[in-house]
Amino acid sequence: MDKWTPPLRKRKKVTSATSLDPGLLNSDIAPSENPASAIIDVPAVEVPELTEQEISDRLLLERKVERAFFEAGKALTELRDRRLYRSTHKTFEEYCRDRFGHSRQQSNYLIAAAGVYENLTTIGCQNVANENLTTNGSQILPTSERQVRPMTKLEPQEQQEVWLTAVELAGGKVPSARIVTDVVQRIMERTKVPNTSIRFS
Structure with a gap:
């Protein structure tokens, strides 16, 4: 009579470095008393610098991304106005x-x-080529509609004031929508007209 054998069970995969077959170890791994703390030599990959053409292409593409919401808004305006x-x-x-x-x-x-x-591009940028107005050395401009949304109900001069303050608070970088909103709220509170209505008793 055949001897009964228990059904096969799946073994758990052992991930400990000590369980590895020494013959399977990568030759780039330095031998160590404790295989779990082996040192692996990784060859350095040299990243080539961008060429002048690539730098130019990158700037152009970045400007397109940054201006995308602006271009969309301009196109929608024309679609609407010309029906x-x-x-x-x-x-x-x-x-x-x-x-x-x-x-x-x-x-x-x-x-x-x-x-x-469009209003923000006029802050000290009259001498900058119109097509290339975007985040650049001469001016930081919004890169999304959400950054601009809190300013839409302000006067043009207030918009410029808010944006310059927000850029300053962001450390000279493109500010988040949250920073812009905070600056707008401060200006709104500062310019609130006090209630001067006369009450008759």
Whole structure:
């Protein structure tokens, strides 16, 4: 009669370095008394510097990314103002929802943000080539609609003041939407008109 053997069970995979077959160890690993603390030699990979052409291409592409919301807002403004949606849609809202998958409010945010962005490009940048206005050595500009949204209801001069303060608070870098919102709130509180209405008893 055949001897009964228990069913095979899956063994747990052992990951300890001590359980490895010495023949399977990589030759780049220095021998050590404790294999778990072996030293692995990793050859350094030399990263070639960017060429002047690559640097130029990178800056151009970065500017396109940074200006994307501005370009979108400008395009939506023209689509709306010239009613270029009228052959397929009755309203701009329906057009935006069907064509771009976003609400009229989102479109309005982008349109308003483009206006603020354009205003901010005038801060001491009259001598900078118009097409290349973006985050650069001469000026830090917004890179997203959310950074600009808190400023849309302010006067142009206030927008510029808010942005310059926000950039300063961000350490000379592009400020977050949170920083911009905080600066806007401070300015709004500072410019609140006190209630001077006369009460009659």
